[in-house]
Amino acid sequence: MDLRYGMNPHQRARITSPEASPVRVIHGSPSLINYLDALNGWQLVREAAAVTGAAAAASFKHVSPAGAALAGNLDETMRRAWDLGNGDVGAATAAYVRARDIDPKSSFGDLIAVSEPVDRELADLLAGVVSDGIIAPGFAPGTVEILARKKRGTFLVLEADASYEPPPWEHREVFGMVLEQERDRLPITADLLRVVHGSMPRPDTVRDALLGMITLRYTQSNSVAYVKDGMTIGVGAGQQSRVDCTRLAGTKAGIWWLRRLPAIQALAFAAGTSRQDRLNWQVRLAENAVTDSQRTALTAQVTSAAQVAEVEDADRLGWLARLTDATLVSDGYIPFRDNIDHANRLGVRYIVEPGGSTRTGEVVDACRELGLTLIHTGTRLFHH
Numbered sequence: 001m002d003l004r005y006g007m008n009p010h011q012r013a014r015i016t017s018p019e020a021s022p023v024r025v026i027h028g029s030p031s032l033i034n035y036l037d038a039l040n041g042w043q044l045v046r047e048a049a050a051v052t053g054a055a056a057a058a059s060f061k062h063v064s065p066a067g068a069a070l071a072g073n074l075d076e077t078m079r080r081a082w083d084l085g086n087g088d089v090g091a092a093t094a095a096y097v098r099a100r101d102i103d104p105k106s107s108f109g110d111l112i113a114v115s116e117p118v119d120r121e122l123a124d125l126l127a128g129v130v131s132d133g134i135i136a137p138g139f140a141p142g143t144v145e146i147l148a149r150k151k152r153g154t155f156l157v158l159e160a161d162a163s164y165e166p167p168p169w170e171h172r173e174v175f176g177m178v179l180e181q182e183r184d185r186l187p188i189t190a191d192l193l194r195v196v197h198g199s200m201p202r203p204d205t206v207r208d209a210l211l212g213m214i215t216l217r218y219t220q221s222n223s224v225a226y227v228k229d230g231m232t233i234g235v236g237a238g239q240q241s242r243v244d245c246t247r248l249a250g251t252k253a254g255i256w257w258l259r260r261l262p263a264i265q266a267l268a269f270a271a272g273t274s275r276q277d278r279l280n281w282q283v284r285l286a287e288n289a290v291t292d293s294q295r296t297a298l299t300a301q302v303t304s305a306a307q308v309a310e311v312e313d314a315d316r317l318g319w320l321a322r323l324t325d326a327t328l329v330s331d332g333y334i335p336f337r338d339n340i341d342h343a344n345r346l347g348v349r350y351i352v353e354p355g356g357s358t359r360t361g362e363v364v365d366a367c368r369e370l371g372l373t374l375i376h377t378g379t380r381l382f383h384h
Helices: 030-051 074-082 090-102 122-126 143-148 203-217 240-259 274-288 293-303 306-313 316-320 338-344 360-370
Strands: 022-028 057-061 064-070 111-113 129-135 156-160 169-174 177-182 195-196 223-228 231-237 326-330 349-351 373-374
Touching: 022 030, 022 143, 030 057, 030 064, 030 111, 030 129, 030 156, 030 203, 057 090, 064 090, 064 203, 074 090, 074 240, 074 274, 090 111, 090 231, 090 240, 111 316, 122 143, 143 156, 195 360, 203 223, 203 231, 203 349, 223 240, 231 240, 240 274, 240 316, 240 326, 240 338, 274 293, 274 306, 293 306, 326 338, 338 349, 338 360, 349 360, 360 373
Parallel strands: 111 129, 129 156, 326 349, 349 373
Antiparallel strands: 022 156, 057 064, 057 111, 064 231, 169 177, 195 373, 223 231, 223 326
């Protein structure tokens, strides 16, 4: 099967797998990266839903999740950002809104993965979201037609075979060499969690730890995730240094929380400002990285320039101190205590890592000093 193109438009690409395929193209013409995002995203949400018993969704960009989440509560910020009002929201929609809201800047133009069939409610929401495609185990009548109209008719609609089980071995060819390995089929369950220091985790903390581990299993390594309330509120992917992963994920978690700063939520935008523009301004203000030219543009889009000054004068550190009870999950062992120090600054109370570093004693001491719970899994989850 020929693909639209490979990693880049100047590269041809095709699929040469056997006829039994786990994915059916319902609409659109996928590229190689589309398939990589879809296949990784589908595996993540299928596994997360199976392990937790909740609907799961992921927002994938460049073969790593910008966000992954389970169905759950939608706070006022999410409801306002995605125009959901105060009524009940279905599980698939709730899971995706929670996943997309984690890092809406990175999720712009994402490949969506949901563990449940797409219903009319989710299709109607996605009709107004900037995205490249979706993979799901099914589509309710009429939903494909809604989705197929997106992106001037180029939106990808992919149906996953929920019963498909891949072969036990996988392989790839690089520079003429075929490399093979066993597929990572280790069950991720609560049995992997061993408390080294601190209190036994609550059931919701166990759920967050498992969601974090499953997410990192399909995230470019090195990788770290901050997880809270069934959402990966920050994912740091593909960094050579683990502390850079920790800091990157922490920055994203902090931005997610700062978007909930009352002064940012109180911003009143001029009529006609698109949802994505509103989100982008909220993120820039949360980042505290608005340039002079952007400030001029923002002043023209809000109903009062004083609102911008209120955001810039707000007590950011005080608000960040209210972010608590998060869990940090690492795909590899934590080599130095600086990771713990950075995590502690952003409300992390549980550290989940394989363990086994030559400096594990220093990591244990840091958790003891800061009052954090340290959990070893004995399981590395590298993904390349």
